[in-house]
Amino acid sequence: MQFWVIQTLNSLALGGLLFMLSSGFALIFGLMRIANLTHGSLFMIGAYVAASVLRGGYSLVVAALVAMVVVGLLGAVIERFILRSLSGNSQGQVLATLGLSFIAADACLMIWGGDPIPINAPEMLRAPLQMFGFSFPTYRLVVLGISMISALLLYLLMERTRLGAMIRAGVDDMQMARAVGIPASQLFTIVFSLGALLAGLGGTVGGPMLNAYPGLDADMLPLALIVVILGGVGSLVGTFVASFIIGFIYTFGIALVPDLAYVILFLPMVLVIAFRPSGLFGSIRA
Numbered sequence: 001m002q003f004w005v006i007q008t009l010n011s012l013a014l015g016g017l018l019f020m021l022s023s024g025f026a027l028i029f030g031l032m033r034i035a036n037l038t039h040g041s042l043f044m045i046g047a048y049v050a051a052s053v054l055r056g057g058y059s060l061v062v063a064a065l066v067a068m069v070v071v072g073l074l075g076a077v078i079e080r081f082i083l084r085s086l087s088g089n090s091q092g093q094v095l096a097t098l099g100l101s102f103i104a105a106d107a108c109l110m111i112w113g114g115d116p117i118p119i120n121a122p123e124m125l126r127a128p129l130q131m132f133g134f135s136f137p138t139y140r141l142v143v144l145g146i147s148m149i150s151a152l153l154l155y156l157l158m159e160r161t162r163l164g165a166m167i168r169a170g171v172d173d174m175q176m177a178r179a180v181g182i183p184a185s186q187l188f189t190i191v192f193s194l195g196a197l198l199a200g201l202g203g204t205v206g207g208p209m210l211n212a213y214p215g216l217d218a219d220m221l222p223l224a225l226i227v228v229i230l231g232g233v234g235s236l237v238g239t240f241v242a243s244f245i246i247g248f249i250y251t252f253g254i255a256l257v258p259d260l261a262y263v264i265l266f267l268p269m270v271l272v273i274a275f276r277p278s279g280l281f282g283s284i285r286a
Contacts, residue, residue, distance in 0.1 A: 050063035050067045228242075
């Protein structure tokens with residue numbers, strides 16, 4: 001029984017982490033129609049920046065804030081000076097993000113080296129939580145809580161603010177949004193920066209679970225792609241639901257049938273592409 005409880009909690013924590021990573025990816029993909037292949041790199045940079053801040057003796061909260069600012073600004077620079085110059089060339093934009101991911105991987109290797117850097121959870125969150133006769137990893141419960149708060153704040157941003165209304169309009173019909181006076185170029189920069197900021201937060205929060213290591217970007221990006229395809233492009237609700245579905249599939253797949261873990265993981269994506277290309281919560285556009 002302990003095994004199932006712990007694996008369920010691990011699944012929920014991974015699902016929350018995937019939401020923080022994939023929500024920004026989904027917004028960028030839905031608004032700009034760009035498969036941002038640097039998104040895994042932004043997650044990895046967030047983890048490395050947080051590790052550096054923690055080494056300086058600061059708290060995980062400070063590390064998260066610094067990582068979010070650094071990665072968010074990096075995302076704004078990428079959109080403003082690279083992707084905008086390739087406006088209208090979607091293939092060129094995707095290739096540019098692919099090239100940037102390789103550059104980021106080599107830059108991290110040069111700056112932080114090739115050895116994994118452990119990121120410790122705050123001391124008060126390291127001891128397991130005893131409840132109902134079970135021991136729960138306290139930090140994973142915190143990760144789940146942070147993901148829920150992030151989801152709520154993102155929902156309020158999208159549904160209750162003028163910026164959110166502009167983003168939703170752009171996702172639904174960018175040409176009409178431009179026609180009614182929405183500044184598309186500024187919106188692109190804001191959304192790309194917001195997506196990068198969320199990836200930086202995910203890298204920091206996920207650091208004590210995953211550590212910072214070369215190849216972290218390549219491990220996380222496919223999961224984000226699967227979540228976005230399964231949930232539906234531009235759908236935050238779909239991203240939220242799909243994140244936890246993939247979290248459960250990935251965690252239990254590795255624990256129960258490790259030899260078929262990736263078959264089980266990619267099978268739902270294949271079925272969705274075949275029978276519902278718009279995703280579980282996506283809308284079909286003409």
